[in-house]
Amino acid sequence: MEDWLSDYLRRILTARVYDVAVETPMDLAGKLSARLGNRVWLKREDTQPVFSFKLRGAYNKMAGLSPGQRDCGVICASAGNHAQGVALSARRLGCRAVVVMPLTTPRLKSDAVRALGGEVVLHGDSYSDAYRHALELQASHGYTFVHPFDDPDVIAGQGTVGMEILRQHQHPIHAVFVAIGGGGLISGVAAYVKAVRPEIKVIGVQMADSDAMVRSVRAGGRIPLDEVGLFSDGTAVKQVGEETFRITKALVDDFVVVDTDAVCAAIKDVFEDTRSVMEPAGAMGVAGLKQYVTRHEMKDQTLVAITCGANMNFDRLRFVAERAEVGEEREALFAVTIPEERGSFRRLCEIIGDRSVTEFSYRISDERQAHVFVGLATSNRAEAAEIRRALAANRFDALDLVGDELSKEHVRYMVGGRSALARDERLYRFEFPERPGALMRFLSHMPPDWNISLFHYRNQGADYGRILVGIQVPPDEKADFRAFLDNLAYPCVDETESPAYRLFLR
Numbered sequence: 001m002e003d004w005l006s007d008y009l010r011r012i013l014t015a016r017v018y019d020v021a022v023e024t025p026m027d028l029a030g031k032l033s034a035r036l037g038n039r040v041w042l043k044r045e046d047t048q049p050v051f052s053f054k055l056r057g058a059y060n061k062m063a064g065l066s067p068g069q070r071d072c073g074v075i076c077a078s079a080g081n082h083a084q085g086v087a088l089s090a091r092r093l094g095c096r097a098v099v100v101m102p103l104t105t106p107r108l109k110s111d112a113v114r115a116l117g118g119e120v121v122l123h124g125d126s127y128s129d130a131y132r133h134a135l136e137l138q139a140s141h142g143y144t145f146v147h148p149f150d151d152p153d154v155i156a157g158q159g160t161v162g163m164e165i166l167r168q169h170q171h172p173i174h175a176v177f178v179a180i181g182g183g184g185l186i187s188g189v190a191a192y193v194k195a196v197r198p199e200i201k202v203i204g205v206q207m208a209d210s211d212a213m214v215r216s217v218r219a220g221g222r223i224p225l226d227e228v229g230l231f232s233d234g235t236a237v238k239q240v241g242e243e244t245f246r247i248t249k250a251l252v253d254d255f256v257v258v259d260t261d262a263v264c265a266a267i268k269d270v271f272e273d274t275r276s277v278m279e280p281a282g283a284m285g286v287a288g289l290k291q292y293v294t295r296h297e298m299k300d301q302t303l304v305a306i307t308c309g310a311n312m313n314f315d316r317l318r319f320v321a322e323r324a325e326v327g328e329e330r331e332a333l334f335a336v337t338i339p340e341e342r343g344s345f346r347r348l349c350e351i352i353g354d355r356s357v358t359e360f361s362y363r364i365s366d367e368r369q370a371h372v373f374v375g376l377a378t379s380n381r382a383e384a385a386e387i388r389r390a391l392a393a394n395r396f397d398a399l400d401l402v403g404d405e406l407s408k409e410h411v412r413y414m415v416g417g418r419s420a421l422a423r424d425e426r427l428y429r430f431e432f433p434e435r436p437g438a439l440m441r442f443l444s445h446m447p448p449d450w451n452i453s454l455f456h457y458r459n460q461g462a463d464y465g466r467i468l469v470g471i472q473v474p475p476d477e478k479a480d481f482r483a484f485l486d487n488l489a490y491p492c493v494d495e496t497e498s499p500a501y502r503l504f505l506r
């Protein structure tokens, strides 16, 4: 074994982390294992006192400082989790901690640092801005800088995660999947694993829009990125460390790059097995593992993903839930073009049949054709192609929108607007119990004589499905329409005179 690797092994074996960190469990992810046909273990770093592994490295570094250094206080720059690790360690060691965080830091994380006694300075738009400001403060105040990843003591502290994995699972392991930001966690884990059980693969996982390490390793030198995506704020690093780059390049076997939808799906997978909600960086290992299994057609292997953080802003859950289905390929999205004529709406519904509808939006806009935004629950990508073929066989053109950011992020919320064709339109909100097939049952109760000129439904996972329907009722058929509503089993509210309807839709 090379000297530098045995030096890291010694540092990891002697790292001081358990004054603040706990030995986290390794949990078998039963459902995910069954779905993937492999044994998937989760190393639950989300269960640390600050909900991420970051306190291991921070504490190991700070515990090794001289009393004089500690008396001067420590400073760090962090987008969140490292800051909490530093603040908790400072409290434990009885020293002052100044934490510079970018202005974009989720409130959850800055509040958590304050609650631990850390002095928060909000500065700049990115981690790099905060980092520069922290260095200035360090120079002017004499604080000791605690780097979030590029420091052998920090790396060694994170390496204790690898040590625990091998101790907790002494049977064969094919690979360990590790999220990479600056590279501290993977460097520590890879150092321990390669020193002790080099046959185990260490696979790095990065976000497609924050892949500085992957690019750097491929280029053979550190590549700075101009911009990084912020969805996974824990791993949004523009430039990886010198030491972490050197170790990762030497020891990491392979890399997987994942996108936002895949991470959202992984958050859901982890939730289904553990009932815990990961932050995006915390689920990246699982997203990478899934992609790797598919790419290499793996079966019956033992795989470990480090679930490395759970500091999730509650508001972000809405986005995650929205994207998880698409990321998991459990939702197909189409723009279906149907002839603007009576009965074609119903024909479309017949083709959809008993499938679970996740979204259905339409606004009359053309005399000849109607474009309907349709979301359907599917069990895999092949099913989406099957639905498309069924639609085509009925001469309904369907454009697949699953990969289309514009549609997923904006257009789905914008189907509608005013229409000169919506003569005699009445607008109603209906409610019906949300269960598979309920939307189609509702539609089949609609009499064919009245044209539907507007339709909006989105499955919100609630108890009742809420839909908005515009129906064209000629003045002399109002009485019939009233009778139809009275007979309908679903409660409804007439919104035809509502101000919002007048302002935006009529």
Ligand SMILES: Cc1ncc(COP(=O)(O)O)c(C=O)c1O
Binding pocket: 052, 054, 081, 082, 148, 149, 179, 180, 181, 182, 183, 184, 185, 186, 234, 235, 279, 281, 282, 308, 309, 310
């Ligand atoms: C939850 C989480 N996962 C992964 C990482 C990436 O770790 P590293 O910068 O050591 O690569 C971080 C970094 O803050 C994190 O907070």
